[in-house]
Amino acid sequence: MPENNSVHLTIDGRAITVPAGTLLIEACRAVNIEVPCFCYYPNLSVQAACRMCLVEIEKMPKLQTACTVPVAEGMVVRTDTPTVHKARKTTNEFLLTNHPLDCPVCDKGGECELQDMTLTYGTGTGRFDEPKRHRDEQQWSPVVFYDRPRCILCYRCVRVCGEGMDVWALGVGNRAILSTILPNAGDHLECEECGMCIDICPVGALTSGAYRYKTRPWEMKHVGAICTFCGDGCRTTLGVRNDRIIRGDNRDASGINGEFLCIKGRYGFDFTQHAERLKTPLARIDGELKPVSWAQALETVARRWRAIQQQGGRFGVIGSTRALNEESYQLQRLARQVLGTNNIDHHRSADLPTLYDALAGTSATGSAPPLAAAASLKTASAVLLVGGDPTYEHPLLAWNVRWGYRLSGTRLYVLHHREIKLRRQAHRMAVVAEGAEGAAVRYLAGQGGAVAARLSAVGPAEEKRYPQLPPPDPQPISGGLEEFKAELEKESNVVIIFGSELRGDDIRALVALGGRLAGQTRYIGLADHSNSHGAADMGLYPDLLPGYESVSDAAARGRFEALWGARLPAEAGLNQREMAEALDRGELAALYVVGANPLRLDPVNPANLRRSFLVVQDLFLTETAKEADIVLPALAAYEKTGTLTNTCGEVQATRRAAAWPGGKSDLEIIHALARLMGVDFGRPDPDRVFAEIRAHVKGYNVSVVQLAAGRSALAVPLNGAVPHRSAPHLIRSNHDTLFSDGTLGRYSHAINEVMEKRLLLPGQAR
Amino acid sequence: MSVFSPTLDAKLTRLAEAYPQRRSALVPMLLYAQDELGWLTPEAIREIAERLGETELAVRETISYYSMLRTHPVGRYHVQVCTNISCLLRGGEELLQHCRKRLGLEQRDVTPDGVFSIEEVECIGACSWAPALQVNYDFHQNLDPARADQVLAEYRQKA
Ligand code: SF4
Ligand code: SF4
Ligand code: SF4
Ligand code: FES
Ligand code: FES
Numbered sequence: 065m066p067e068n069n070s071v072h073l074t075i076d077g078r079a080i081t082v083p084a085g086t087l088l089i090e091a092c093r094a095v096n097i098e099v100p101c102f103c104y105y106p107n108l109s110v111q112a113a114c115r116m117c118l119v120e121i122e123k124m125p126k127l128q129t130a131c132t133v134p135v136a137e138g139m140v141v142r143t144d145t146p147t148v149h150k151a152r153k154t155t156n157e158f159l160l161t162n163h164p165l166d167c168p169v170c171d172k173g174g175e176c177e178l179q180d181m182t183l184t185y186g187t188g189t190g191r192f193d194e195p196k197r198h199r200d201e202q203q204w205s206p207v208v209f210y211d212r213p214r215c216i217l218c219y220r221c222v223r224v225c226g227e228g229m230d231v232w233a234l235g236v237g238n239r240a241i242l243s244t245i246l247p248n249a250g251d252h253l254e255c256e257e258c259g260m261c262i263d264i265c266p267v268g269a270l271t272s273g274a275y276r277y278k279t280r281p282w283e284m285k286h287v288g289a290i291c292t293f294c295g296d297g298c299r300t301t302l303g304v305r306n307d308r309i310i311r312g313d314n315r316d317a318s319g320i321n322g323e324f325l326c327i328k329g330r331y332g333f334d335f336t337q338h339a340e341r342l343k344t345p346l347a348r349i350d351g352e353l354k355p356v357s358w359a360q361a362l363e364t365v366a367r368r369w370r371a372i373q374q375q376g377g378r379f380g381v382i383g384s385t386r387a388l389n390e391e392s393y394q395l396q397r398l399a400r401q402v403l404g405t406n407n408i409d410h411h412r413s414a415d416l417p418t419l420y421d422a423l424a425g426t427s428a429t430g431s432a433p434p435l436a437a438a439a440s441l442k443t444a445s446a447v448l449l450v451g452g453d454p455t456y457e458h459p460l461l462a463w464n465v466r467w468g469y470r471l472s473g474t475r476l477y478v479l480h481h482r483e484i485k486l487r488r489q490a491h492r493m494a495v496v497a498e499g500a501e502g503a504a505v506r507y508l509a510g511q512g513g514a515v516a517a518r519l520s521a522v523g524p525a526e527e528k529r530y531p532q533l534p535p536p537d538p539q540p541i542s543g544g545l546e547e548f549k550a551e552l553e554k555e556s557n558v559v560i561i562f563g564s565e566l567r568g569d570d571i572r573a574l575v576a577l578g579g580r581l582a583g584q585t586r587y588i589g590l591a592d593h594s595n596s597h598g599a600a601d602m603g604l605y606p607d608l609l610p611g612y613e614s615v616s617d618a619a620a621r622g623r624f625e626a627l628w629g630a631r632l633p634a635e636a637g638l639n640q641r642e643m644a645e646a647l648d649r650g651e652l653a654a655l656y657v658v659g660a661n662p663l664r665l666d667p668v669n670p671a672n673l674r675r676s677f678l679v680v681q682d683l684f685l686t687e688t689a690k691e692a693d694i695v696l697p698a699l700a701a702y703e704k705t706g707t708l709t710n711t712c713g714e715v716q717a718t719r720r721a722a723a724w725p726g727g728k729s730d731l732e733i734i735h736a737l738a739r740l741m742g743v744d745f746g747r748p749d750p751d752r753v754f755a756e757i758r759a760h761v762k763g764y765n766v767s768v769v770q771l772a773a774g775r776s777a778l779a780v781p782l783n784g785a786v787p788h789r790s791a792p793h794l795i796r797s798n799h800d801t802l803f804s805d806g807t808l809g810r811y812s813h814a815i816n817e818v819m820e821k822r823l824l825l826p827g828q829a830r
Numbered sequence: 831m832s833v834f835s836p837t838l839d840a841k842l843t844r845l846a847e848a849y850p851q852r853r854s855a856l857v858p859m860l861l862y863a864q865d866e867l868g869w870l871t872p873e874a875i876r877e878i879a880e881r882l883g884e885t886e887l888a889v890r891e892t893i894s895y896y897s898m899l900r901t902h903p904v905g906r907y908h909v910q911v912c913t914n915i916s917c918l919l920r921g922g923e924e925l926l927q928h929c930r931k932r933l934g935l936e937q938r939d940v941t942p943d944g945v946f947s948i949e950e951v952e953c954i955g956a957c958s959w960a961p962a963l964q965v966n967y968d969f970h971q972n973l974d975p976a977r978a979d980q981v982l983a984e985y986r987q988k989a
Contacts, residue, residue, distance in 0.1 A: 232885050232888075233887070235885075235888060235890065235891040237890065237891055237894035238894045238895065239894075239895050246887065246890065246891065246894075248885065248886070248887040
């Protein structure tokens with residue numbers, strides 16, 4: 065860094081050097097000098113509302129707010145003088161004028177910044193003897209409550225909702241002692257219900273409907289789990305008491321998501337305690353599903369499977385987009401080695417094999433992997449988004465894109481058939497006809513003729529869901545796709561995000577486009593669920609082994625055959641749709657469904673279904689489970705330890721937070737069934753399975769130390785061409801929104817009871 | 831469709847373009863709107879928010895900051911009696927009580943016929959001629975109960 069970009073100053077007698085433009089409060093933090101603050105929050109605009117951060121600066125007549133003053137050359141600062149101490153005490157006393165001091169019942173008690181500051185910097189007494197102004201608490205939504213007397217008016221909630229979320233649902237009303245936070249819809253909120261305002265509140269003024277008055281923070285154990293909903297892979301810190309999850313938040317900013325969580329990661333955990341959750345195995349007896357013991361259920365499965373094997377019947381296996389990597393890996397082993405079939409698939413929502421195949425030819429050009437971690441969006445110079453709708457379907461990625469736009473000057477290019485909300489941060493937004501995204505990409509890649517497009521003007525259509533949003537900045541401009549192309553071609557080191565609109569050859573065109581752009585282009589393919597990407601990596605495909613190696617590639621297959629000491633089938637099997645068709649024709653003798661609901665996507669006539677032996681393991685009696693012969697109650701991700709791979713390809717470790725007495729993990733069930741079928745998979749120990757994955761699945765030789773430390777590791781399974789039968793019609797995104805998420809979403813009270821659910825149903829406004 | 835008269839509509843359009851930052855026009859626009867409508871109706875708030883590209887919430891924040899801006903109807907003649915220090919010392923409080931009684935507004939703020947409403951306000955800048963009251967934008971000063979009756983009677987006549 066050149067000398068003129070550094071600033072030298074003295075804080076409490078210590079000489080320090082920091083980059084120019086650093087705020088004084090950050091300079092203090094850099095050398096571990098604590099300056100108490102309430103309204104200051106890193107990466108939000110400065111507010112200077114609370115006056116807690118006053119410090120002495122030589123040559124300045126009055127105390128200064130350290131949160132607003134940028135460092136200057138030669139500045140001499142004191143944070144530990146009698147004047148500063150007195151200022152802090154007085155400010156603290158003022159903040160407590162009307163504060164109810166109901167810490168013994170307040171949710172925040174024990175983790176409250178006001179409590180901590182008062183203990184450390186306050187006087188412990190107050191001179192006001194007037195009665196305190198009391199106001200009743202207000203419920204603004206099923207998940208957001210506001211206790212006005214506790215509010216210290218730091219504006220953090222207002223700023224995180226506006227600047228961070230781009231929702232602008234909170235404001236400040238009135239003046240002076242009557243000031244109060246206001247929700248956007250008069251007496252309630254109409255917003256994304258993310259709860260970011262609650263997490264960021266330094267006191268107990270904003271509290272969560274899910275958690276309030278349930279427990280005290282020190283009575284819970286706090287477990288870092290990976291969110292089981294969308295594919296973004298946020299870490300949600302689960303507060304657990306007596307093996308039940310009581311709270312989800314991420315106030316410690318651990319994980320790839322920093323402080324971010326959406327409504328699902330924060331409140332959605334309640335599906336684990338839903339009354340309809342399966343507690344025991346069920347078996348179809350006289351046409352009805354009846355509770356049976358685990359031993360009975362598992363033995364029935366093994367007995368029937370053996371009989372079918374002896375008769376030469378065909379098997380099919382459908383894996384899960386939420387099961388952990390270890391479980392998906394062992395599931396495909398069970399299919400291939402024990403059941404002897406490649407008829408295995410999962411609900412595909414991103415055409416990753418085609419992406420990796422297309423990248424295989426290009427990866428030699430760059431040294432860094434052509435995949436982008438979620439965090440890279442925060443600093444990217446340019447992002448191209450084709451299809452998808454991150455705001456509602458990949459909330460963390462949207463948060464990061466907005467972050468980049470706000471703090472790093474990221475130029476965002478959006479190519480879409482709808483004026484999605486992220487156009488508000490777009491540098492250019494091209495709207496094409498629905499389904500024309502692929503053609504537009506080909507045009508941008510120089511492979512095809514012009515496509516009708518218009519560069520979007522600000523359209524209110526989408527935001528009808530909320531009262532109003534302020535106009536985006538900058539205003540998108542008019543023009544055609546040529547203009548978009550010309551602008552895009554000026555960029556380098558672009559991160560490209562693409563939705564399920566692009567599949568098959570469209571993705572090849574996208575990679576060609578990326579190849580034409582300067583620098584290292586990196587890609588993120590949007591996949592629906594918490595381990596959709598992992599399911600693909602772990603080989604839940606009829607023609608691909610783990611790591612995208614072909615089942616008919618003798619060398620690759622041979623490696624796994626040697627590892628497991630068994631012959632594996634070399635012929636590609638049936639995909640999910642083909643398995644459904646085979647079931648309908650009575651040509652599939654057995655189907656084993658693990659954490660999936662395939663009959664919802666590919667319905668099969670129930671009468672024809674009865675001719676097959678259907679085993680389903682899941683948390684709830686899904687449409688598919690209702691038709692099963694045996695139903696096995698499984699565990700939720702929050703009840704398991706292992707790894708998941710997010711939509712970007714980042715592997716992360718998740719830890720068991722809660723328990724569900726009746727259930728078993730998919731891993732335990734798969735191992736038990738393998739043993740009953742005469743194959744020993746060893747102890748169902750996720751660490752051992754992950755060790756095997758690291759050693760044998762391309763791209764997964766990631767650092768366990770990094771994972772154990774709570775960080776993510778990018779798995780890059782690029783290994784030459786991927787000989788995959790691309791099946792574009794099988795790429796089917798659920799388009800889950802903030803308020804839905806496949807089966808699990810249906811069983812979370814929290815995400816179903818917010819009123820926005822009605823405004824934002826999947827498929828609506830699309 | 832604007833909720834405002836064509837004249838005001840044109841004026842607000844000019845105002846919205848008059849400042850380097852559009853939102854700077856907010857307070858003047860609110861005042862003109864309130865003058866025409868008597869109070870800031872939800873429709874007026876929505877329209878002004880739209881004209882300036884602000885959220886309704888942002889407009890409501892501003893309105894709630896200023897006590898002169900109101901979101902509830904008042905009478906055609908809005909009587910604002912000052913009880914701040916100078917007026918208080920010279921009988922402002924008694925003046926307020928007297929006016930309330932005379933207008934029959936002891937328990938409510940607006941007369942049933944909507945002609946008068948009353949509000950206790952802070953200093954209106956007429957301290958030298960305290961006690962003072964203001965009806966809409968007109969000042970009436972050096973008041974005692976008898977003179978106040980006269981003032982109110984004049985407005986009653988106009989109504
Ligand atoms: S829940 Fe989220 S969107 Fe709603 S007001 Fe709070 S920060 Fe804003
Ligand atoms: S509600 Fe909390 S975050 Fe919002 S201003 Fe009050 S104290 Fe700050
Ligand atoms: S963004 Fe996705 S991963 Fe993150 S909390 Fe929400 S649903 Fe979970
Ligand atoms: S932290 Fe500086 S004024 Fe609040
Ligand atoms: S105190 Fe009444 S006008 Fe100033």
